[in-house]
Amino acid sequence: MSQESRNEYTMEITPQPAAPASLRQRSALRDHLIRNQSMKRVLITGGAGFLGSHLCERFLSEGYAVICMDNLITGSLDNIEHLFGREDFLFMNQDVTEFIHVPGRLDAILHFASPASPIDYLELPIQTLKVGSLGTHKALGLAKAKNARFLLASTSECYGDPLVHPQPESYWGNVNPVGPRGVYDEAKRFAEAMTMAYHRFHDVQTRIIRIFNTYGPRMRLNDGRALPAFMGQAMRGEPITVFGDGSQTRSFCYVDDLVEGIWRLLNSDEPEPTNIGNPAEMTILDFAKKVVELTGSASEIIFKDLPMDDPKVRQPDITKAKSILGWGPTVDLDTGLRRTLDYFRGKVADERDQPAAKAASAVPKG
Numbered sequence: 001m002s003q004e005s006r007n008e009y010t011m012e013i014t015p016q017p018a019a020p021a022s023l024r025q026r027s028a029l030r031d032h033l034i035r036n037q038s039m040k041r042v043l044i045t046g047g048a049g050f051l052g053s054h055l056c057e058r059f060l061s062e063g064y065a066v067i068c069m070d071n072l073i074t075g076s077l078d079n080i081e082h083l084f085g086r087e088d089f090l091f092m093n094q095d096v097t098e099f100i101h102v103p104g105r106l107d108a109i110l111h112f113a114s115p116a117s118p119i120d121y122l123e124l125p126i127q128t129l130k131v132g133s134l135g136t137h138k139a140l141g142l143a144k145a146k147n148a149r150f151l152l153a154s155t156s157e158c159y160g161d162p163l164v165h166p167q168p169e170s171y172w173g174n175v176n177p178v179g180p181r182g183v184y185d186e187a188k189r190f191a192e193a194m195t196m197a198y199h200r201f202h203d204v205q206t207r208i209i210r211i212f213n214t215y216g217p218r219m220r221l222n223d224g225r226a227l228p229a230f231m232g233q234a235m236r237g238e239p240i241t242v243f244g245d246g247s248q249t250r251s252f253c254y255v256d257d258l259v260e261g262i263w264r265l266l267n268s269d270e271p272e273p274t275n276i277g278n279p280a281e282m283t284i285l286d287f288a289k290k291v292v293e294l295t296g297s298a299s300e301i302i303f304k305d306l307p308m309d310d311p312k313v314r315q316p317d318i319t320k321a322k323s324i325l326g327w328g329p330t331v332d333l334d335t336g337l338r339r340t341l342d343y344f345r346g347k348v349a350d351e352r353d354q355p356a357a358k359a360a361s362a363v364p365k366g
């Protein structure tokens with residue numbers, strides 16, 4: 001889709017708190033409201049990102065009118081351009097840490113805006129802290145004003161480098177607040193505290209999901225997370241970079257399973273944090289070998305120093321999600337990886353056509 005066509009469906013909002021929206025902005029929002037006044041309406045912050053774009057699709061398929069708010073700092077219009085032109089979908093190009101104005105009804109707000117990969121939040125430390133604190137405050141204020149249900153995308157990183165394994169929601173975590181990763185972990189911990197305060201003090205209907213490593217189509221090949229890095233390296237025939245000795249563990253959840261968990265949690269009555277993730281734990285080294293096998297690559301595996309505060313183990317205890325949501329993962333690793341690989345094949349082919357895209361690729365940092 002050309003930039004001109006995208007612009008037709010995109011609203012630019014100037015980042016000045018007190019500035020009134022332009023007439024064009026106001027009329028786009030008003031039209032969206034008038035067209036969809038009988039429908040439920042959801043605001044998804046971070047909606048142009050990996051997870052947010054899958055959520056936009058899910059809520060549209062559930063009959064919601066969707067407002068996707070994103071400043072594209074780590075997201076991309078490529079993830080949502082297939083939704084442009086739908087009457088029930090609107091994209092707002094806005095920083096959620098600034099003043100947010102959405103006229104008319106809102107039934108739910110899903111707050112997913114935040115840099116999420118280690119490379120992103122190490123490069124964007126202040127923006128990460130701001131979106132977790134100010135952004136969460138703004139989004140909660142809007143939920144209160146609209147009497148909308150609010151769901152916070154929190155993270156297993158709240159558990160830090162855990163001393164309890166697997167991690168139940170009752171575990172308070174082991175986070176280094178002043179290490180480089182602290183900007184993400186503490187932003188999310190603050191966001192959880194703020195969400196609970198709005199629930200307790202203002203009676204806002206809030207939900208908190210602690211998301212464990214999730215993968216699937218629309219991850220960025222160069223976002224520094226292990227899975228896209230391994231797949232990219234394997235498909236290019238480059239060495240696969242494993243940090244440390246590869247004995248650290250992760251548990252990978254396919255995006256469709258996560259989205260189902262989010263849907264169920266939003267529609268539940270549970271205000272306390274709830275883990276959603278796939279408990280099938282494996283070492284990063286075994287994971288790298290799996291990717292090599294699946295891609296049929298001849299890449300060798302090489303080892304580099306482990307980044308500071310990298311969690312040594314990570315596995316969700318999903319007893320709570322099972323009992324209160326009847327949720328559990330349904331997509332096995334081989335199936336999920338094959339679906340993701342199909343997506344990344346296209347991205348690696350794009351890189352060959354546009355070498356500049358490859359130059360931007362980076363080695364994984366977590």
Ligand SMILES: NC(=O)c1ccc[n+]([C@@H]2O[C@H](COP(=O)([O-])OP(=O)(O)OC[C@H]3O[C@@H](n4cnc5c(N)ncnc54)[C@H](O)[C@@H]3O)[C@@H](O)[C@H]2O)c1
Binds near residue numbers: 052096153
């Ligand atoms: N993917 C995972 O495995 C995972 C795990 C735990 C938690 N999460 C959480 O889920 C959410 C989405 O993660 P993702 O993997 O889709 O990452 P992503 O980077 O693909 O998506 C985040 C989106 O938020 C947008 N954004 C960031 N700051 C913003 C701001 N100030 N205003 C408006 N938009 C802003 C980005 O442009 C991007 O589109 C994040 O909050 C993340 O912390 C993800």
